[in-house]
Amino acid sequence: MLPEKTVERLSMYRRVLQTYQDNKSEFIYSHELASLLHLTPVQVRRDIMLIGYTGTQRKGYSVRELIEKISQILDGGAQINAVIVGMGHLGKAITNYFNSKRSKIEIVAAFENDATKINRIISGIKSYHTDSLETILEDTHATIAILSLSPPEAQDITDRLVFAGIKGILNFTSIPLNVPEDVFLENYDMVTSIEKVAYFVKEKIKK
Amino acid sequence: MLPEKTVERLSMYRRVLQTYQDNKSEFIYSHELASLLHLTPVQVRRDIMLIGYTGTQRKGYSVRELIEKISQILDGGAQINAVIVGMGHLGKAITNYFNSKRSKIEIVAAFENDATKINRIISGIKSYHTDSLETILEDTHATIAILSLSPPEAQDITDRLVFAGIKGILNFTSIPLNVPEDVFLENYDMVTSIEKVAYFVKEKIKK
DNA sequence: ATAGTTTTGTTAATAAAATAACATTGTTTT
DNA sequence: AAAACAATGTTATTTTATTAACAAAACTAT
Ligand SMILES: NC(=O)c1ccc[n+]([C@@H]2O[C@H](COP(=O)([O-])OP(=O)(O)OC[C@H]3O[C@@H](n4cnc5c(N)ncnc54)[C@H](O)[C@@H]3O)[C@@H](O)[C@H]2O)c1
Ligand SMILES: NC(=O)c1ccc[n+]([C@@H]2O[C@H](COP(=O)([O-])OP(=O)(O)OC[C@H]3O[C@@H](n4cnc5c(N)ncnc54)[C@H](O)[C@@H]3O)[C@@H](O)[C@H]2O)c1
Numbered sequence: 001m002l003p004e005k006t007v008e009r010l011s012m013y014r015r016v017l018q019t020y021q022d023n024k025s026e027f028i029y030s031h032e033l034a035s036l037l038h039l040t041p042v043q044v045r046r047d048i049m050l051i052g053y054t055g056t057q058r059k060g061y062s063v064r065e066l067i068e069k070i071s072q073i074l075d076g077g078a079q080i081n082a083v084i085v086g087m088g089h090l091g092k093a094i095t096n097y098f099n100s101k102r103s104k105i106e107i108v109a110a111f112e113n114d115a116t117k118i119n120r121i122i123s124g125i126k127s128y129h130t131d132s133l134e135t136i137l138e139d140t141h142a143t144i145a146i147l148s149l150s151p152p153e154a155q156d157i158t159d160r161l162v163f164a165g166i167k168g169i170l171n172f173t174s175i176p177l178n179v180p181e182d183v184f185l186e187n188y189d190m191v192t193s194i195e196k197v198a199y200f201v202k203e204k205i206k207k
Numbered sequence: 208m209l210p211e212k213t214v215e216r217l218s219m220y221r222r223v224l225q226t227y228q229d230n231k232s233e234f235i236y237s238h239e240l241a242s243l244l245h246l247t248p249v250q251v252r253r254d255i256m257l258i259g260y261t262g263t264q265r266k267g268y269s270v271r272e273l274i275e276k277i278s279q280i281l282d283g284g285a286q287i288n289a290v291i292v293g294m295g296h297l298g299k300a301i302t303n304y305f306n307s308k309r310s311k312i313e314i315v316a317a318f319e320n321d322a323t324k325i326n327r328i329i330s331g332i333k334s335y336h337t338d339s340l341e342t343i344l345e346d347t348h349a350t351i352a353i354l355s356l357s358p359p360e361a362q363d364i365t366d367r368l369v370f371a372g373i374k375g376i377l378n379f380t381s382i383p384l385n386v387p388e389d390v391f392l393e394n395y396d397m398v399t400s401i402e403k404v405a406y407f408v409k410e411k412i413k414k
Numbered sequence: 415a416t417a418g419t420t421t422t423g424t425t426a427a428t429a430a431a432a433t434a435a436c437a438t439t440g441t442t443t444t
Numbered sequence: 445a446a447a448a449c450a451a452t453g454t455t456a457t458t459t460t461a462t463t464a465a466c467a468a469a470a471c472t473a474t
Contacts, residue, residue, distance in 0.1 A: 005461065007406050011399040015381060029421070037383045041421090042463060049423060057422045058470045073406070080405050089303050093296035094397065101398075105405055143408055144401070168408035170400055174222060176244045184407040186400055190301065191308075192218040193377055193393055194351070196211065198287050198312055199280070200391040201350055201375035203208050212431065236451070248451095249433060256453060264440050264452050 006047045007074070012037055013047070014070045021063050029060040075104035081142040083166075085111045085130070085157055086149025087122050090172060094146060095123040108140045111157075113149070130157065137164040144168040151175045209280070213254045219244055220254070221277045228270050236267035282311035288349040290373075292318045292337070292364055293356025294329050297379060301355060302330040315347045318364075320356070337364065344371040351375045358382045 002010075016036045020028060030048070031041040048054075048061065053069040055061035071077075084091055087110050098107050110127040112118050118129045128136055136142075145166045147154060154175040161169065168184040171177055179185050209217075223243045227235060237255070238248040255261075255268065260276040262268035278284075291298055294317045305314050317334040319325050325336045335343055343349075352373045354361060361382040368376065375391040378384055386392050 001410050002406075003461070004403065007403050008399050011402040012383075012396070015398070016383075031421090038385070040463070042465095043461095045422065046424085046462085055422065056470085057468085058420065060421075074402055075405060076409055080408075082401070089296075089300035093300045096296050097397070098401075103398075105401055143412075144404055146401070167412060168404040170404050176219075176223070178245070182411055184404055184411060186404050188395065188397075188400060189219070190304070190395075191222070191310075192215050193395060194289070194305075194312055194353070195218040195281055196214050197351055197375040197377050197391055197393050198282060199209075199214050201287075202283055204389055204391060205350075205374060210431070238451090247433070249435095250431095252452065253432085253454085262452065264438080265442095265450065266440085267451075 002050055002073070006050055009037075009039070009043070009047050010051065010070050010074060013044070014067055014074070017063055017067050017070075021067065026063060027056075027060040028063050028066070030055075032060070071104075078104070080105045080144060081108045081140050082106065082144035082146060083109045083111065083137065083140070083142045084125070084146040084148060085133075085161075086147065087112050087117050087125075087127055088148065088150070091146075091148040092123050094148060095125050099124045105144070107146070108142055109136050111136075113153075133157075133160055134164045137161070137166070142166065144170070147171045147173055147177075149173065209257055213257055214281070216244075216246070216250070216254050217258065217277050217281060220251070221274055221281070224270055224274050224277075228274065233270060234263075234267040235270050235273075237262075239267070278311075285311070287312045287351060288315045288347050289313065289351040289353060290316045290318065290344065290347070290349045291332070291353040291355060292340075292368075293354065294319050294324050294332075294334055295355065295357070298353075298355040299330050301353060302332050306331045312351070314353070315349055316343050318343075320360075340364075340367055341371045344368070344373070349373065351377070354378045354380055354384075356380065 013033060016033070030044040034041045034044045051069060051073050053066060082105055084095060084107055091110065095107055095110065107125055110122060110125045111130045111133055112127050113130055117127050120127055143166060145161045147157070147169060149157065151173050154173045155177060158169065158177050158179060162179055162183055166183065169177065169179065171185060171187045174189055174191065177185060220240060237251040241248045241251045258276060258280050260273060289312055291302055291314055298317065302314055302317065314332055317329060317332045318337045318340055319334050320337055324334055327334055350373060352368045354376060356364065358380050361380045362384060365376065365384050365386060369386055369390055373390065376384070376386065378392060378394045381396055381398065384392060
């Protein structure tokens with residue numbers, strides 16, 4: 001199992017490699033990849049070592065092969081289905097954005113509470129009432145859920161998602177969720193991010 | 208200067224303390240605060256130690272005083288102005304969300320490219336053409352920028368923001384930005400997050 | 415061919431973050 | 445009043461992440 005930070009960087013390597021592939025040469029040096037992402041060459045080489053890919057000395061890494069190897073590590077070739085709960089402002093932004101990219105991860109269903117948003121297609125995704133959460137999850141075999149609903153019911157929904165077999169959650173609500181150990185939980189809190197920026201701006205100016 | 212992770216947690220402590228304050232008792236133990244956020248009591252105590260606040264033994268921390276101390280550390284009492292560039296799906300979601308909370312950080316202006324979105328009030332914020340970026344920044348004394356524009360021009364806009372005095376950037380575009388050392392840059396990449404969740408789900412199932 | 419250069423792959427060292435250990439102190443119980 | 449307890453504050457240890465160091469390989473120039 002790779003370190004979390006390495007996994008994050010692999011995702012970024014792949015993205016920049018994909019745009020690099022179109023324009024440029026067949027090979028890429030660790031220092032070139034590093035410079036595209038503002039990292040150090042050592043870190044790039046170390047990450048690549050950890051996934052067991054090896055380049056050719058003096059030529060660098062084959063862009064095509066490296067993309068392939070990273071893809072094999074990150075998504076293992078299989079299609080991964082995700083659902084999203086809460087199609088408000090943020091939910092729509094996310095869905096809209098994801099729909100526009102091809103990826104092994106696909107958002108296959110949305111869940112809502114608000115009658116005006118149910119049984120409609122929003123941002124290209126069919127939106128269901130949360131009552132049918134269990135049924136839809138069974139049908140779609142989704143393993144990942146994105147949470148962008150208003151906080152009050154976040155924990156209840158999470159319990160139901162987990163019970164219905166969800167194994168990974170990306171949580172955008174500000175609620176610290178309780179999940180069993182075998183479920184991977186990633187939280188992102190925008191307020192925390194901006195407060196962090198504000199703090200370090202303040203500190204840097206002080207200095 | 209506090210460790211990044213401590214700053215992130217301070218932001219979270221404050222939020223849960225604020226909701227705790229309304230309902231419950233005047234004091235809180237480290238283990239209670241820890242449990243609300245699924246952290247360890249030691250980590251809570253250590254963070255609180257680092258900001259130089261001290262509770263009372265056997266009683267815990269005064270909720271009011273702790274909120275006050277954290278606020279003093281995070282925003283130093285002063286109002287902080289931010290701007291947002293790109294009022295698409297994500298930009299609107301963010302602005303809408305921020306407007307609805309009271310905070311020392313305020314989004315005071317938005318910038319856009321798209322003629323249909325200029326010189327209007329969107330999600331409660333006046334939206335300007337990017338041409339007037341420099342003027343508006345001077346007027347508002349904003350020090351923070353949130354980037355939610357479509358990628359191609361992200362670096363150009365960043366250069367102008369930095370030149371106009373912006374000291375902190377929260378970047379939601381997938382472009383790795385170049386900024387001088389004295390500017391604090393925080394990147395958040397949603398695709399990376401979801402790919403990370405997918406990877407660890409896959410690994411956990413394997414085991 | 416040989417020496418020099420450049421780049422990878424890997425091990426070693428350092429730095430940052432989290433956790434554990436424990437001394438101190440105020441409170442409760444006996 | 446003394447002993448036991450439960451909490452904080454702080455130092456020490458461990459773990460995780462990053463950075464540095466360098467040997468091995470492959471190409472280039474002499
Ligand atoms: N918009 C942002 O930039 C932002 C930033 C940080 C955090 N968040 C968090 O993300 C969440 C969504 O934010 P938003 O701005 O999209 O809010 P929003 O109010 O626009 O959307 C919330 C949506 O969730 C739906 N919902 C509520 N309860 C539900 C339930 N039990 N099941 C299914 N759907 C339900 C609502 O009908 C609504 O459509 C909130 O928890 C918010 O705290 C948002
Ligand atoms: N929506 C998401 O969930 C999501 C997730 C990850 C990353 N992103 C990134 O966030 C950014 C915005 O995403 P979105 O979904 O809101 O896209 P969007 O197309 O809805 O919005 C982009 C907005 O930026 C404006 N814009 C373009 N160039 C500009 C410029 N030079 N100056 C000012 N404004 C400009 C456009 O007019 C548009 O309104 C993109 O870079 C995207 O890659 C979005």
